[in-house]
Amino acid sequence: MKRTSETRSGSASRAVRILSLILILALALLPASAALAESAERIPAPSVRALDENDAVGMNIASFSTHDVFGNHVTGSVLSSQQITVLHYFATWSPECIEEMDYMQTLCDSFAPDEVAVYGLLFEDATSTPAACVELMQNSGFTYNALRLDGVLSSLVNQYAMIPQTFLVDSSGTVIEHYAGCLGSYAQLESMVSNQLGHPGEYCMITFIDGLTNEVIANVAVAHGGSTVPPAPPEHPGYVFSGWEGNYQNVTENTTVIAIYVIDPNYYEQGDVDMDHSVTITDALLVLRYSLGLFISEGVELYGDMDGNGTVNVTDALLVLRTAIGVF
Ligand SMILES: [Ca+2]
Numbered sequence: 429m430k431r432t433s434e435t436r437s438g439s440a441s442r443a444v445r446i447l448s449l450i451l452i453l454a455l456a457l458l459p460a461s462a463a464l465a466e467s468a469e470r471i472p473a474p475s476v477r478a479l480d481e482n483d484a485v486g487m488n489i490a491s492f493s494t495h496d497v498f499g500n501h502v503t504g505s506v507l508s509s510q511q512i513t514v515l516h517y518f519a520t521w522s523p524e525c526i527e528e529m530d531y532m533q534t535l536c537d538s539f540a541p542d543e544v545a546v547y548g549l550l551f552e553d554a555t556s557t558p559a560a561c562v563e564l565m566q567n568s569g570f571t572y573n574a575l576r577l578d579g580v581l582s583s584l585v586n587q588y589a590m591i592p593q594t595f596l597v598d599s600s601g602t603v604i605e606h607y608a609g610c611l612g613s614y615a616q617l618e619s620m621v622s623n624q625l626g627h628p629g630e631y632c633m634i635t636f637i638d639g640l641t642n643e644v645i646a647n648v649a650v651a652h653g654g655s656t657v658p659p660a661p662p663e664h665p666g667y668v669f670s671g672w673e674g675n676y677q678n679v680t681e682n683t684t685v686i687a688i689y690v691i692d693p694n695y696y697e698q699g700d701v702d703m704d705h706s707v708t709i710t711d712a713l714l715v716l717r718y719s720l721g722l723f724i725s726e727g728v729e730l731y732g733d734m735d736g737n738g739t740v741n742v743t744d745a746l747l748v749l750r751t752a753i754g755v756f
């Protein structure tokens with residue numbers, strides 16, 4: 429019993445002597461290590477979805493002069509008769525387009541004539557002709573008009589090689605919103621139009637901020653009254669993302685939304701081998717004793733291998749010590 433106690437006491441004082449030696453070594457390594465820490469600093473660039481990413485938005489098409497599918501002359505002056513004109517680029521042979529034409533008719537039926545009007549923009553080829561369009565619209569009961577493309581309307585739709593496309597245009601003839609591809613539903617179209625009504629062309633900026641680092645995660649522009657889907661929150665070791673603080677739905681002014689994080693109670697920093705949520709000289713001593721075969725603990729095995737080489741030895745003890753005294 430006595431002998432054991434002496435052995436323990438002898439081991440402990442030997443450990444403290446080695447630890448002192450390690451401490452001197454650690455301090456000697458200070459300048460080189462500090463330089464290393466500096467070079468490891470990262471400066472992430474915020475991701476920005478700019479308003480001008482879509483070339484069609486901002487384009488003025490009031491100078492178009494064309495014919496409708498019935499042969500009547502139509503000019504850009506028709507755009508000034510209502511707050512918003514929806515232009516729907518379509519082909520008569522496309523089932524997706526025909527489904528959207530149904531949405532367009534519902535839109536005409538749901539809003540007052542001084543608020544919203546719809547014009548189809550016909551893609552023309554051997555099959556999708558003005559005659560085919562007249563037949564389709566009459567058979568389907570579509571009452572809005574469809575236009576043939578002149579140079580101005582061609583340059584609008586040809587920015588994206590895609591059918592269908594939907595454009596929202598204000599009463600001055602300026603494109604305020606562009607959707608390339610198939611609409612998900614009538615509700616999506618109605619929401620696009622409703623958001624712009626009363627505030628045509630007005631956008632709000634939603635800035636997503638990382639609540640831990642104060643860095644900008646993303647800037648998203650939405651139409652007045654519009655909504656967005658938040659970006660993926662950055663991961664931070666030792667913390668759990670708990671939610672977004674702020675509003676990103678039905679937004680009517682520029683706004684900030686913050687990613688909130690809480691401390692993860694199940695997370696232990698590397699080197700915190702006694703699992704008390706801080707790395708101290710005690711942890712370094714425990715790793716040292718473990719590496720000398722004087723001590724065994726699950727904490728050391730889980731969090732003691734500082735250099736990740738698969739074993740816990742005196743090097744790891746030194747690294748824990750440097751963490752504990754803030755010398756990296
Ligand atoms: Ca600790």
Ligand SMILES: [Ca+2]
Nearest residue numbers: 733735737739
């Ligand atoms: Ca190691």
